[in-house]
Amino acid sequence: MKSEKINRLLLHVIILIVTLFIIVTSFTTVYAYGINPLEMSLKSKGALLFYADVYQFEGQNEKNRVEVVYSLDVSQIQAVPSDNHAECHVQIKITDMTGRSIADLYEKKVIFLESEGADENYAFVDLKKFEISPDTVRFVLSIYDSLNDKKGKIDEIIKIKKFTDQLSVSDPLFISYIQKAQENNIFVRHNLVMLPNPSRFYSVSQSNPDVMLYFEINNLTYNAGNPSTYSLACSIEDLQGNEMRTLKKPALSISSVNSARMEKIDVTGLLSSVYRLHIQLIDNESQVSTSTWKYFRIYTDESSEDLILPMAEEDIQKYYDQIKYITSDREKSLYKKLDHKGKQQFLLQFWKSKDPYPETYENEFMEEHFRKLAYCEENFKGGINSDMARIFIKYGQPMDIDRKHSAAGLSMAVEIWTYAVDGRTEFVFVDRIRDGHFVLVHSTHPDEYSNINWMNELK
Numbered sequence: 023m024k025s026e027k028i029n030r031l032l033l034h035v036i037i038l039i040v041t042l043f044i045i046v047t048s049f050t051t052v053y054a055y056g057i058n059p060l061e062m063s064l065k066s067k068g069a070l071l072f073y074a075d076v077y078q079f080e081g082q083n084e085k086n087r088v089e090v091v092y093s094l095d096v097s098q099i100q101a102v103p104s105d106n107h108a109e110c111h112v113q114i115k116i117t118d119m120t121g122r123s124i125a126d127l128y129e130k131k132v133i134f135l136e137s138e139g140a141d142e143n144y145a146f147v148d149l150k151k152f153e154i155s156p157d158t159v160r161f162v163l164s165i166y167d168s169l170n171d172k173k174g175k176i177d178e179i180i181k182i183k184k185f186t187d188q189l190s191v192s193d194p195l196f197i198s199y200i201q202k203a204q205e206n207n208i209f210v211r212h213n214l215v216m217l218p219n220p221s222r223f224y225s226v227s228q229s230n231p232d233v234m235l236y237f238e239i240n241n242l243t244y245n246a247g248n249p250s251t252y253s254l255a256c257s258i259e260d261l262q263g264n265e266m267r268t269l270k271k272p273a274l275s276i277s278s279v280n281s282a283r284m285e286k287i288d289v290t291g292l293l294s295s296v297y298r299l300h301i302q303l304i305d306n307e308s309q310v311s312t313s314t315w316k317y318f319r320i321y322t323d324e325s326s327e328d329l330i331l332p333m334a335e336e337d338i339q340k341y342y343d344q345i346k347y348i349t350s351d352r353e354k355s356l357y358k359k360l361d362h363k364g365k366q367q368f369l370l371q372f373w374k375s376k377d378p379y380p381e382t383y384e385n386e387f388m389e390e391h392f393r394k395l396a397y398c399e400e401n402f403k404g405g406i407n408s409d410m411a412r413i414f415i416k417y418g419q420p421m422d423i424d425r426k427h428s429a430a431g432l433s434m435a436v437e438i439w440t441y442a443v444d445g446r447t448e449f450v451f452v453d454r455i456r457d458g459h460f461v462l463v464h465s466t467h468p469d470e471y472s473n474i475n476w477m478n479e480l481k
Contacts, residue, residue, distance in 0.1 A: 059178045193316065
């Protein structure tokens with residue numbers, strides 16, 4: 023099942039001025055390729071480590087209900103002397119891309135410690151709600167501990183998506199635990215306390231085998247006189263796209279236009295890694311479908327040193343393709359010469375060496391790299407073996423993309439990617455045989471293929 027692997031983060035840029043030697047017959051709106059940071063949980067930078075997640079639900083008056091959840095291990099915060107509590111300063115700022123303020127919240131949080139020594143394993147979780155119109159915004163969350171002068175900060179450009187009047191689904195809310203509500207608080211939904219898990223980090227055991235989710239469904243086909251149903255499929259995939267777990271419910275009754283669901287998926291037996299959650303809905307009456315996806319992490323007691331990777335011939339080539347753009351020629355040559363056991367050890371050590379924060383469970387470099395690979399597989403003809411994929415993975419997201427349906431004397435589509443590398447660097451791709459497979463025909467980068475006469479040669 024081929025589904026969209028990575029959602030685009032759309033950034034508008036101005037249409038480039040027509041140059042003297044290129045006359046374009048038509049332009050498309052220009053967007054930069056991007057990977058949505060909200061597909062992973064957000065992690066702070068700085069001396070204070072915390073996680074945050076941003077969930078988007080359909081709101082009212084064409085605005086989204088945006089919920090910001092963050093969790094902080096309070097063992098990092100200095101306790102107030104002679105008292106059983108800690109303090110921190112929290113600020114959430116949301117602005118549009120011109121800097122105009124959309125939301126600005128400041129709070130001084132007093133965190134009461136449950137008992138002596140409880141701060142060693144106690145995570146403080148908080149939730150804030152905002153009403154925000156669809157737009158591309160800058161999200162900044164800062165937490166400051168004034169007693170020991172430690173600060174952490176999350177600063178991301180995120181897209182507030184637009185919910186239409188068609189079938190849609192909210193972001194899935196990852197949950198740590200659920201229990202019946204005894205009193206009302208910020209975590210109560212439908213008379214249940216649902217404590218969010220903003221890190222999306224699950225320590226799986228026999229006593230705690232499930233990943234729990236909450237999400238909302240909008241604009242189902244509802245007719246009281248003619249009951250109808252919708253189908254739900256929740257799947258968990260590994261970083262290579264293999265489906266590891268599937269939960270299917272083909273005929274759920276529709277009792278209203280909008281609905282909410284809580285689901286749990288047993289992940290017993292899955293190894294420590296990053297996984298992709300994919301939720302797909304189909305309205306069985308209208309046959310309209312919608313989907314959403316997010317990444318999360320599983321940690322078990324299994325040691326990564328003991329992982330045995332499958333080493334069939336197709337696996338060996340797949341692993342090579344995954345790393346070929348981020349390894350040296352010497353490393354590629356070494357990998358090809360090793361036996362199966364050697365290749366396993368090479369891959370484990372290779373990814374470990376790329377981990378920017380080895381003291382944490384996650385490997386941020388590996389996660390980001392596999393997200394790029396998945397994006398390339400879905401969006402570029404030829405997948406990760408295409409020229410576009412190689413440039414995207416090697417140099418990152420382009421600063422500008424100029425898409426031209428045709429150029430002077432050519433009936434081929436042209437894309438020019440611009441990077442801020444050594445000043446201004448361009449990569450020119452052409453769809454030579456008009457099948458959507460773009461090839462690199464020219465670049466101003468000193469280490470890449472250059473042909474300033476590319477247009478005349480293609481005429």
